[in-house]
Amino acid sequence: MIKEEEKERVMQNSRYKWIALSNTSLGVFMATLNGNIVLISLPAIFRGIEINPMAPGSTVYLLWLLMGYTVVTATLLVSFGRISDIFGRARLYNLGFAIFTAASILLVFTPGKGNTGAAELVVLRLLQGVGAGFLFSNSTAILTDAFPPHQRGTAMGLNQILGIGGSLVGLVAGGLLADIHWRLVFLITVPVGLAGTVWAYLKLRDTGTVSQRQKIDWLGNGTFAVGLTILLLALTYGIMPYGQEKMGWGNPLVISGIMIGIILIIAFIYIELHTETPMFRLELFKIRAFAAGNLSLFLSSIARGGLQFMLIIWLQGIWLPLHGYSFEQTPLWAGIYMLPMMLGFFIIGPISGFLSDRYGARGFATTGMLISALAFILLTLLPANFNYLPFVIILLLAGVGMGMFAAPNTTAIMNTVPPEHRGASSGMRATLQNTGSALSMTLYFSILIIGLAHHLPAAMYQGLINAGVPAAAAAQVANLPPTGALFAAFLGYNPMAQLLPAAVLNQLPQASQQLVLGKLFFPELIAPAVMSSLHIAFYISTALSLIAAVASFLRGKKGLAVE
Template identity: 30%
Template sequence: MAADRVDPEEGLPLPQRYWSIIAIGLAITMAVLDGAIANVALPTIAREFQVDSADAIWIVNAFQLAVVVSLLPFAALGEILGYARIYLIGLALFTLASLACALSSTLLELTVARVLQGFGAAGIMAINAALVRFTYPSRLLGRGIGLNAFIVSFASAVGPTVGAAILATASWQWLFAINVPIGILTFIIAAKALPRTVTTARRFDFVSAILNALAFGLIIAGIDVTTRSSNMLLGIAILAGGVAAAAALAARELNRTHPLLPLDLLRIPIFGLSVATSICSFCAQMLALVSLPFHFEGAMGRSAVETGLLLTPWPIALAIVGPLAGRLSDRYPASILGGVGLLIFAVGLALLAIMPTTATTGDIAWRMVICGIGFGLFQAPNNRTMIAAAPRPRSGAAGGMLATARLTGQTLGATLVAIFLALTPTHGEFIALSVGAVLALAGALASISRLSSERRARA
């Protein structure tokens, strides 16, 4: 299956390391793209299946829920059974589910296939960072994390654009069918190139996995029902059930040596602060990326095509800065790099919030570039800190928590935009961008506060 067991300090030898990077990059690109690519096709799919738009949204929600509830269980399985094995299982499931999506003839069939695809994507995402850690030598970990962070962020940002390009030349089924040949090729490469790592001799905790699924699933569903439905009491009841499940999970995991919910890692100050920083930053990112299209089209009168182009400078700037920030994090404290990055990000969001509706395309573009530079300077160093702070046997849990923090922040950010737009339709975008700037500033403070912990770790 995978290669011979890797020396954790030296990583994989060349050229195997390059093949492993290719396999990791292709798989995570597909997993992240499919989290956003289906949004563009929702109106088309709704018309073809003759269903309401509200029902078609489950094509997206089913995927996201499946990912969120299974990230930490897959991370735990990676530590027990081996990271490469779980990665290959996730990749195989994702590829087969993509074929099922393309062959679906009803909304129910497509939704079920999307759930399976989400589980496959979670198997990829949960193990992704751990495989990067064992692929690169320790001295080059920042470079590897930087490249990986760039791929994740760029794939997420260009998802709608890729979806629109496919729909312009083919039917919606090709949004999913294109994954099949790429998935098969990636599986062949991954089976030969991924690092083989030491496993942990312990049983998988099914009770904790169920509580984890209930906690994340009910909390997200409760927030969605509360904010987007007229039945607020039902939403509050679902949310309360999720909080109760989360409390039961925390109580069960509190004194375990290898908890599914990594409380042992969260007790490490630098790791816990990095998680908090990640949630704040990704929440701020989604507050901007979800609210800005409404602002560009509604308040500024731009077309849908113009809106897509106006959003483009952000991922381009991130693509340039992200890998550079990863290299810098091998030499300089991530607390400083991340703090400076989030301060720049906060300034960019504040400038977007106070931007006049008569702003020119150039005025919008340079503000978006500032946001991209700031976020790019923060992300890779923060991810490197999270992964490096965890003991090597807990790399899977650290990677699962990294992905969970990202998705938690993104979900919270999108939900807050919905709340702000519902409460104040005329000022919702301004409030969203302003809150995003405050959260980015809070993330900067959390990042800088890690400096003393980093110094102790280096000593």
Template identity: 40%
Template sequence: MKNENYKWIALSCTTMGALLSVLSGSTLIVALPDIMKELNAGMGILTWILMGYMLVLTILVPSIGRVADMFGRKKLYVGGFALFTIASLFCAWSNNGIQLLIFRLIQGIGGALLVANSTAIIADAFPKNELGKALGINLMFISVGSVIGTILGGFLVSIGWRSIFYMNLPVGIIGTLWAAFQLREVYSYTEKQKFDWFGTLTFTLGMFSFLMALTIGSFSGWFSIEVIAMFVIAVVAMIVFVLIENSTIQPMLDLQLFKARVLAFAFASNLFNGIARGAITFLMIFYFQGIKGDDPMTAGILLTPMALSMFLISPISGILSDKYDSRFLSSLGLMISAIGLFGLMWISDDTPTILLLIWMFIMGLGSGLFFSPNSNSIMGAVPPNKRGIASGVRTMFNNAGNVLSIAISMAIVTSSVSPEAMQGLFFGTQVGSQGIVVDSFIGGLRLAFGISFGFSILASILSYMRGPAPKWKNTPYEKPA
């Protein structure tokens, strides 16, 4: 009975952390125009306030996952909760854009500590035949955060943008204390492990350079010397990283994960799904504000069908993945997402809003059907001592796909939008099509949705190609507590 109670306690801790992270991001988007005005911050700073968190998260989660596999998850998770909460307070106290950016990046470190350990904590606490259900419930609450985030953000902005960060404090304090007193280490770890510093440094340099090149290139052009140099550094660093990992006894990233077919194809489908859906929110916000003339609050509400359908299907798909083949469920989910994206490919300036909501609902339905079974497949295929790194790699690929998706989409649509209009659309200060070449903009949207459709189909094929779970050798680095 003790273990039966603990698994739900562990799920409540991870759900609270996921909800805090998602709410913080979705409410912040609504507040950017007010932040821009009060702090007199330029578009460059605000872009990094928005994107920097995702970049930090993507870069750090694999390394943190490895540390958690070495020394345990509880301290890192509790520390992440506390750091995120403290950083939120300093974000609220920021007097200029640079300060807010710095504290937002620190928030990203806290978020990485939460995200890297969340799925692994759930996998440690739940038996394998209930893992999908637990992951589905967790994703359901993340969807709730996405639904209410923009609405709550609109309300809080009316009080003042700093209230968005103050809102994190009570949730963060309660979550930190709850996790500190209730979480426990399910496994004990020996002290004979070594951290792979050289592998971690080269990996961080490679990922940082790659993501920076994508982000800067999408806004400033792909052929500048800085962007090309960062791509070159990324390639060289990742080659060196692979060489280091293949010659290290205790690597930061166990490349055996990618030699297991079920994991390699599950990770790949996660990446391509991220590319397929990562920019949808941005593109539809641009469309609703710039073409339909909706205000930012209304545009945010119109995006809720995507999160609502994920909310409805996630726990169901998780339960199904405990009983049936995750490969089939994940692949079907990606095909359903592709149907929604196919519908969006025919978007025009006079497409009925209700039709767009239907396509977005279908796309969210497919995403909800994909995520829980795919995560269940990954976490169920690795032993306990590799759950942290497996969870980190899964998150890294998903976030990297999102960044790549935004970079591709921004590169496509920016040619039809003036810099002033792009800034206005990006930060919610423009409503209407002034500064937008409507026909070219619609053509860019269709192309972006077409590319997303192609990646969703590719992700579905790769998802179905995964094989049986690998058999891992027993490791001397971990034993049951």
């Protein structure tokens, strides 16, 4: 009788772990897809709510729709992970599914137009970020609880395939759905969210250690969330024009925001070292494999977090127009041409996760970072107007590198922490990853703007003069902040149609109008400056990937898995 009961228990646990894997993978896929789907669909969204994102005063909505979701998610992950250790990971994961789905439904039916509609979208996107925070902070902890140590790498590999895959699928899905109707961009996650919420409520349960007697570290949670939010927002606004300056690093609000954010983060560290129930378990960094895994994760996130954005700028602003695509078509096709990266990750991700269960994470994670470094170096060898086949090979390499690193590294991190701290550890890991991505966007965009501000004015002025534009108008356009031109190309607008006043364009001869508004004029002007900046960004990513490889190698041969 006892043997039969034991057999039944084992069978139930075996079934449950696959339920946990499929549900958490669905949640992570939905959350990451939603993070990127607006990158490609923003032009259709702004047209739908009848707002010109390039108009003065509207850029703030563009910035918040691009970055708000990531900022909210990054700042809440650790807090949500720690709270989940107290109240239950499955329970709060399910709450995240419900919040995310409710926000998606509200986004579909956003009633406002103009600035009101844009503000409504921003607020609801932030609410989606709250739901995504619960999903991201608990998914790996739930999997670690459900799977035995010798299968966690396989589970993490499959889970992270859908996570990274969601971000890449979002690029294509956003373009396809936006061509039909902008509300479909938000509707696509509603049925998945409804099904996932009900499924998680009925099937997921807490199988790990839950510490209900512990208190919530409100002071630590508050200083961390507020400090990181202020810091990330200040860095984000630093890349925007300020007054007559091309960027906002001289803006007193940006400077004070950076200082306040750093002070609050320092205060947070002090609080965590002196409280009985800290939110951020700093003592976990005494575990060698945990510290090395998180350091390599953070560095790799900075190295590749802005990669998609940089490649999209390259494709949309230069390569696609040079190959005959109209600016309106470039958002969709940029996503399609980046699919080889997803293919490389899809092939290698689960394989490396499965093999790391047998042979440990160090070799796979270290090799993955070395392959990523190679991909970044190879990108610097491509001309602005490259042949597509070498680009495909490099994207495949980048995807392979990401796939070899992601699952083994996550498994190694989660294997080393005590069961009662898995929620907080999962949140810490996800926070470092998302914060690294946000910092990467700020870093690389700053490099791009600085390069354009240095090289573009002279090239723009000479090009416009040669096209017959009056000298005064040419000088005015050449000295505009390059952010406007980049955002225009990114959103699928013809940059020159946005930069040149209509009165000036209408006075030009027909041949000059066709030249300035053609597919070749803007890409050929910006190509030298963009490529110079991209090379710097790729060299920095190479260095960060190599340091991440060293950190990954120093984790030890095979971390001790904690049941």
